[in-house]
Amino acid sequence: MYKLRIETSFAAAHCLIHYQGDCENLHGHNWKVEVTVTARELDKSGLGIDFKVLKSETNALLKTLDHKYLNELPPFIESSPSSENIARYLFQELAKKFNSDNIGLTEVTVWESDFASASYYE
Numbered sequence: 001m002y003k004l005r006i007e008t009s010f011a012a013a014h015c016l017i018h019y020q021g022d023c024e025n026l027h028g029h030n031w032k033v034e035v036t037v038t039a040r041e042l043d044k045s046g047l048g049i050d051f052k053v054l055k056s057e058t059n060a061l062l063k064t065l066d067h068k069y070l071n072e073l074p075p076f077i078e079s080s081p082s083s084e085n086i087a088r089y090l091f092q093e094l095a096k097k098f099n100s101d102n103i104g105l106t107e108v109t110v111w112e113s114d115f116a117s118a119s120y121y122e
């Protein structure tokens with residue numbers, strides 16, 4: 001098995017709901033996003049899946065969040081846009097794009113600062 005990972009990012013505003021503290025107020029982050037997949041086999045070029053494909057599909061999804069107020073978007077109306085819930089949402093959407101006989105989405109990690117991250121995997 002091969003493990004592949006890409007990193008990308010998006011910027012957005014949010015506030016945590018049902019939270020007491022500064023983070024209940026409107027503020028923003030530059031979230032770094034790591035997407036990890038496993039590949040069983042390599043193609044003739046020696047690739048599990050092209051990093052360019054991983055990045056472009058991920059960026060297409062992140063474009064729907066970029067420079068938005070996350071609390072107003074459908075995935076986060078019922079659930080607080082914490083890094084945990086963002087990681088789960090991205091995982092569930094990217095699984096639809098990437099999972100195949102050869103490729104399995106392993107983990108999505110979302111860093112809201114250099115020092116704090118949340119990962120989701122199944």
Ligand SMILES: Nc1nc2c(c(=O)[nH]1)N=C([C@H](O)[C@H](O)COP(=O)(O)OP(=O)(O)OP(=O)(O)O)CN2
Pocket residue numbers: 016022023027081082083084112113116118
């Ligand atoms: N488990 C989680 N905890 C917290 C989350 C989260 O998504 N998952 N999110 C937040 C807020 O978004 C907040 O904006 C975090 O910002 P940060 O500046 O890192 O928070 P601090 O004020 O604690 O940072 P300092 O190091 O104290 O300046 C909070 N928690």
Ligand SMILES: [Zn+2]
Pocket residue numbers: 014023027028029112
């Ligand atoms: Zn925050």
